[in-house]
Amino acid sequence: TKNYKLKTQKEAVLMRQPLFARQEYHMEMFSIRKGAFVDRPNRFIAHVSLDGDVVTCHMPNPGRMWELLFPGVTVYVRPAANPKRRTAYDVVGIERDGVPILLDTQYNNDTAAWLVQEHLIPGWEDWDLIRREITVGDSRFDLLLGRGEERFFVEVKSCTLFSRDGAMFPDAVTERGRKHILELAAMSRQGIHTGVLFLVHWNRARWFLPDYHTDPAFAQAFYEAAPHLDWKALALHWDGSFSRPGVAGVLTYPQAILERENHDSGDYLFILHLAEAKDIAIGSKGEFPFPAGYYVYTGSARKNLAARLARHSRKRKKMHWHIDYLRQEADVVAALPVRTADDLEHDLARAVDAVADWHIEGFGCTDCDCPSHLFGFAENPIHYRPFIQVVEDFRMNRLASLMTDTGAFVKKD
Numbered sequence: 001t002k003n004y005k006l007k008t009q010k011e012a013v014l015m016r017q018p019l020f021a022r023q024e025y026h027m028e029m030f031s032i033r034k035g036a037f038v039d040r041p042n043r044f045i046a047h048v049s050l051d052g053d054v055v056t057c058h059m060p061n062p063g064r065m066w067e068l069l070f071p072g073v074t075v076y077v078r079p080a081a082n083p084k085r086r087t088a089y090d091v092v093g094i095e096r097d098g099v100p101i102l103l104d105t106q107y108n109n110d111t112a113a114w115l116v117q118e119h120l121i122p123g124w125e126d127w128d129l130i131r132r133e134i135t136v137g138d139s140r141f142d143l144l145l146g147r148g149e150e151r152f153f154v155e156v157k158s159c160t161l162f163s164r165d166g167a168m169f170p171d172a173v174t175e176r177g178r179k180h181i182l183e184l185a186a187m188s189r190q191g192i193h194t195g196v197l198f199l200v201h202w203n204r205a206r207w208f209l210p211d212y213h214t215d216p217a218f219a220q221a222f223y224e225a226a227p228h229l230d231w232k233a234l235a236l237h238w239d240g241s242f243s244r245p246g247v248a249g250v251l252t253y254p255q256a257i258l259e260r261e262n263h264d265s266g267d268y269l270f271i272l273h274l275a276e277a278k279d280i281a282i283g284s285k286g287e288f289p290f291p292a293g294y295y296v297y298t299g300s301a302r303k304n305l306a307a308r309l310a311r312h313s314r315k316r317k318k319m320h321w322h323i324d325y326l327r328q329e330a331d332v333v334a335a336l337p338v339r340t341a342d343d344l345e346h347d348l349a350r351a352v353d354a355v356a357d358w359h360i361e362g363f364g365c366t367d368c369d370c371p372s373h374l375f376g377f378a379e380n381p382i383h384y385r386p387f388i389q390v391v392e393d394f395r396m397n398r399l400a401s402l403m404t405d406t407g408a409f410v411k412k413d
Contacts, residue, residue, distance in 0.1 A: 032092060032241060037075045039383075046091050048075050057089040061103045063171045065160055067392060068094050068101065070385050076100065076240065092242050100238045101160060102201045102245075108158040109142050111236075111245060112197055116145060116154075121197070121234060122250050127152055139183050143197075152193040152230070155180045159233070161211060162202040163396035167233065167251065168211035169198055170218060178218045185225035195230035201238065203248035207403065208233035212262035213339050213395050216306075219262050226253070254403050261399075264305050266340040267348050269391065270297040270312050270323065271381060272330035282325045288360055294377040295330065296352055296387070297323045297364060300345035309335040322364045322374070334382060338394045348394055349373050355386040 038047035038054055046059045046069075057077055074095040080088055093102050102108065113132055119125040127145040134144040134153065145152035161171040170177055184194040198208060212219035235248035277292045299321075301308040312323055313332050319325060338344065349370050353359055356375035364373030381387035 032076050032078050033089075034240070035075050035077055037069055037071060037073045037094065039071065040069055045087070046075070048077055048089070048091070050077065050089070055089055056087050057091050058085075058087040059091050059103070061091075061105050061158070061160070063158075063160060065094075065103070065171060066382055066388055067161060067171075068096055068103075070383060070388075076242065093238065096162065096202070099203065100240050100242065102158075102236075102238055102242060103160065104242075105158045107242070108199055109156050112154075112156040112199060113143060114244070115234075115247070116143065120247050121232065122247075123232065136187070137183070139180065141180070141184075150193060152195065153184065153187065154194070155184060155196050157196060157198045159198050159200040159208075160202075162200075162205060163392050163399075165204060165206045165400065166396050167198075167200040167202060167205040167208045167235070168214075168396065169208075170211055170215055173215045174218055178215075178221045181218070181221045181225050181229075185221075185228050188225075188228040193230060195232070197231070198233040200233055200235045200251060201245075203235050203237035203246070205233075205235045205248075205251055207254050207399075208251040209254060209258055209399075212258060213337055216262055216264070216339065219258065223255070223258050223262070226255075254399070257399055257402055260341050260402070261339055263339060263341070265301060265303050266305055267298065267300045267338045267344045267394070268305065268309055269334075269336040269338070269348070269352070270299065270309065271295070271333040271336070272297070272326060273333050273380075274326075274330040278329055280325060280329055282322050282363070283319065285322070285362065288363070290326070290329075290360065291358070291376060293357070294333065294380050295326065295360075296356065296375045296377065296381055297326075298345060298349040298352055298373045298375075299323070299364065300343065305337055305339065309337060326374070333380065336391060338391075344394060345373075346370055348390075349375075351390045351393070352387070355384070355390060 033050060035048040035050040038049055040046045043062045044059050046057045047054050048057050075091060076093040077089040078092050080090055092104050093100050113129055115121050116127060117129045127147050130144040130146040132143055134141050141153045142156040143154040145154060157169055159167050159169045161168045188194045210219035210222040233251040235251055237246040237248050272295045274290055274292055274295060279287045279289050281287045311317060313335060315328060346368055352375045357378050358376040359372035360374045361372055
């Protein structure tokens with residue numbers, strides 16, 4: 001284990017350095033301002049309405065955050081440290097149901113280090129902060145902790161994917177996150193103390209799971225590694241100053257839900273965009289008039305769910321399902337799997353129908369009593385709160401009843 005040791009003298013010097021020594025980490029030294037979210041043209045830019053003007057802001061969080069970024073929601077921004085920078089403001093946070101949520105992933109690591117230094121993490125109170133950003137092999141981990149001669153390598157993850165009382169990570173596929181999990185588990189098997197700290201910026205969360213809907217590979221890696229890691233999902237409470245968080249508690253881990261649900265089967269929402277109104281021939285059913293707009297198709301796959309969605313996305317294929325014909329004329333926006341052991345297809349169709357602007361009668365439902373499985377929206381449903389609420393309900397909120405039925409909670413100390 002010689003590659004994981006540091007010289008004691010160097011560690012002692014690092015421990016004496018103040019945690020928030022650099023000015024950019026003092027959130028309270030910047031003037032936090034409230035604005036209204038307008039849009040996000042790419043991962044690193046957000047437009048925010050601030051005192052009547054729309055300003056371009058740096059978005060320091062590469063996550064999708066579809067469940068948070070709706071037009072008009074309150075956004076917290078601060079002036080950039082460099083006034084000559086192209087984007088004059090940085091996004092700090094956003095509100096969900098009136099609760100401030102930290103979005104700045106850089107400050108997330110500062111917060112984790114501060115929580116360790118102040119001994120505020122339940123179960124880790126006797127660990128001290130040794131240093132940050134420690135390189136091991138070809139990877140770099142966020143924190144190195146110490147307890148006497150023992151060393152503890154910790155990776156920190158920012159969690160902003162919430163339901164009413166739960167949290168999941170990640171909200172987009174993360175090969176880097178999976179790599180970290182596998183490397184930490186491998187180090188643990190060599191006798192090295194390793195772990196992960198998920199900072200959940202939602203004080204109403206009570207349980208945590210890897211997001212097996214979005215990234216089943218990460219979820220499987222986490223499931224296999226979790227017993228070997230000293231990991232925690234810690235719920236935090238922020239106020240609008242984003243200076244220091246309150247600790248709401250360690251979340252439970254309903255492992256049985258992961259075992260039950262994380263399989264390549266379930267239901268899905270397949271989203272397309274039709275730029276112009278067209279009459280489209282749908283196999284033997286003949287031509288249908290399709291208004292311009294966005295379309296959400298609901299379906300199910302009892303096996304090979306990922307392959308089904310990949311097939312829907314391709315244009316070159318043998319025509320079989322109704323959606324194959326529409327795909328020839330429309331562009332793919334997103335494919336949202338709902339991995340589950342239950343048959344939710346028709347419930348999902350009814351829920352989307354209730355929030356859609358129209359549906360195409362008889363589309364995709366020849367083997368059931370549903371009026372349609374294809375639903376139209378004038379605007380992109382990804383940015384429409386009622387539609388995203390449907391996604392949240394079927395992916396996350398419904399799990400609460402499963403946890404009660406199966407007794408799936410596992411306490412994380």
